[in-house]
Amino acid sequence: MLTREFRMRRGEDFATAVKRGKRVGRPTLVVHLHVCGEEDPLVGFVVGRAVGGAVVRNKVKRRLRHLMRDRLHRLPRGSLLVVRANPRAASARHEQLAAELDVALDRLLGRRES
Numbered sequence: 001m002l003t004r005e006f007r008m009r010r011g012e013d014f015a016t017a018v019k020r021g022k023r024v025g026r027p028t029l030v031v032h033l034h035v036c037g038e039e040d041p042l043v044g045f046v047v048g049r050a051v052g053g054a055v056v057r058n059k060v061k062r063r064l065r066h067l068m069r070d071r072l073h074r075l076p077r078g079s080l081l082v083v084r085a086n087p088r089a090a091s092a093r094h095e096q097l098a099a100e101l102d103v104a105l106d107r108l109l110g111r112r113e114s
Contacts (some may be wrong), residue, residue, distance in 0.1 A: 002065040006072060008044030008080065017044070017080040024104040028089040028097055029064075031104040033075075033083040041079035052090045060089050067098050074105060092097050 008014060016109060021034030047057045050073050078097050089097065 001062075002043060002069045002072070006040060006043055007065075008042040008082070013042055013080050014044050014046070014082055017082040021082075022108050024107045026086075026100040026104050028086055028092045028100050029104065030086065031108060032084070032085045032099070033108045034080045035076055035078050036080070037078035039078055040091065041072060041075040041077065041081065043072070043075075043081045043083065046082060046084040047089075048085075050087045052083050052087075056090050057085075060085050061096060063094060064089075064101075067101050070103060071101065074109065076109075 016036075017032045017034045021032040023030060023032050043065075045061050047064075049057070051057050051060055064085065066088075068081075068083065083101070090111050092100075
């Protein structure tokens with residue numbers, strides 16, 4: 001599980017990442033990345049009601065937090081990353097979510113470096 005110190009909790013951080021960051025969309029998720037400062041990276045998750053009921057939303061959030069734990073080292077210092085689940089995330093297999101998250105991160109980090 002993604003430890004508490006790396007979880008985004010402030011609304012301002014979510015807004016900054018979504019409004020000022022780069023965005024990559026995939027069928028199951030949309031990822032926003034904004035890099036500013038030298039702090040530890042923060043990751044936030046948005047799983048709306050369109051994804052499903054409370055049980056389904058919490059399951060999707062847990063899966064995404066678990067996936068991000070293994071990918072946290074890829075984020076540069078000062079990163080604000082928001083992962084927003086689309087309705088398809090509810091029925092996606094773990095492997096599909098992982099693959100789409102990897103593609104989104106590759107595009108965001110590659111775009112940032114160029």
